[in-house]
Amino acid sequence: MGKLKITQVKSQINRTQTQKRTLEALGLTRIGKVVEHEATPSISGMVSKVKHLISVEEIK
Structure with missing residues (x-):
């Protein structure tokens, strides 16, 4: 799995x-x-709950 920069x-x-x-x-x-x-x-579930407050970028 990759990493997420939040x-x-x-x-x-x-x-x-x-x-x-x-x-x-x-x-x-x-x-x-x-x-x-x-x-x-x-982590993906938590990100979806507050997606309107954060910016998400995938890191390889």
């Missing part, structure tokens, strides 16, 4: 508690922060 592009203010916890679980705490994760099914 960047937070929108604020978590006025979002539901589950979306805030998902961002925290991904390691995103502020706008502009970038994290890398393996492309596993659990």
Whole structure:
């Protein structure tokens, strides 16, 4: 499996508690922060829940 480069592009203010916890679980705490994760099914599920707040790029 490849890796995903995930960047937070929108604020978590006025979002539901589950979306805030998902961002925290991904390691995103502020706008502009970038994290890398393996492309596993659990990470893909978390990404789909907050796709409107993040930018995702696949790394080979």
